[in-house]
Amino acid sequence: MTAATAPSREGSSMSTTVTAPGRSPVGTSGPRPAARRGRRRPEGFTVASYIVVGLAGLASLVPFWMIVAGSFTDESVLARQGYSLWPTQFSTAAYEGIFSGSAIYNAYFASGYITIVGTICSVLSSVGIAWVIARRSSGISRPLAIFAYIPMLFSGGLVPTYLLVTQVLHLQNTWWAVILPHMITPFLVFVTVAFFQGIPEEILDAARVDGAGELRIFFRIVLPLSKPILAVLALFYAVAYWNEWFNALLYISNPDFYPLQLLLQNLITNVSNASQLPASASGVAPVYQLRLALTIVTIGPILLAYPFAQRYFVKGLTLGASKG
The missing domain is CATH 1.10.3720.10 (MetI-like)
Known part of the structure; x- marks a missing residue:
């Protein structure tokens, strides 16, 4: 009785390894292989962090750029209008003096x-x-x-x-x-x-x-x-x-x-x-x-x-x- 049923068990065991293309093995509960995915979208936190860091970097660069622009602005314009993002009247008198x-x-x-x-x-x-x-x-x-x-x-x-x-x-x-x-x-x-x-x-x-x-x-x-x-x-x-x-x-x-x-x-x-x-x-x-x-x-x-x-x-x- 036992010898007669052994081949059927072996055949049943072998049948569980048969797989279909693109599918998980038949009769198994293991995870399916990962399908080919497209380009992964960035997470919301990553996008927000990039935006915050970019704004912080820009806020740090703006004062430095105003110093650069002011160093090339004529003295009379600085005394009258103050600092600006772009030299309205270009002058290198300060660097020449230094x-x-x-x-x-x-x-x-x-x-x-x-x-x-x-x-x-x-x-x-x-x-x-x-x-x-x-x-x-x-x-x-x-x-x-x-x-x-x-x-x-x-x-x-x-x-x-x-x-x-x-x-x-x-x-x-x-x-x-x-x-x-x-x-x-x-x-x-x-x-x-x-x-x-x-x-x-x-x-x-x-x-x-x-x-x-x-x-x-x-x-x-x-x-x-x-x-x-x-x-x-x-x-x-x-x-x-x-x-x-x-x-x-x-x-x-x-x-x-x-x-x-x-x-x-x-x-x-x-x-x-x-x-x-x-x-x-x-x-x-x-x-x-x-x-x-x-x-x-x-x-x-x-x-x-x-x-x-x-x-x-x-x-x-x-x-x-x-x-x-």
């Missing part, structure tokens, strides 16, 4: 020196401190972490810092008075620590087995793997040094050492400083136009620096922020 003297070139050199040297020193210092903290070496990592964390809570104050820079270190009228107070940012140090803690320990152990020392591991293995976080540090420090003007105002009194931001600040706060720049052909310095033109000249280089670091910026910031 670049015809030596003040702007001295300020460019000062800002470039402060930014380049300060960024290099700050990145090296922050990376070195972060690596020691991330290694959790006994006797040094915890005190160094506390030492780096304290400035996040409070600072020494303006007066003690001024006395230290001028009376103890004697750095007045030098660019190091602007570089040293901003050399280490605690927040960026701990972001770098989180990034270093995410490096696989097996890679470091393999290098130690091969006989590599700690310095060689750091320079030959860790730093090449840390390009994203190095780009983040360099961009943050470069922007901070480029935009720095308050410390320059405190410690620099020689106009030949003024950075760009201090030159711009003096021009904005005191209209009479415009007389230090060569006057226009009419003999009257275009004060409002000078402010806008000098703003464009000031933010141009640092604005162009971001696209070069964008490749590593988002990756380094997110990786460093998600560890720890």
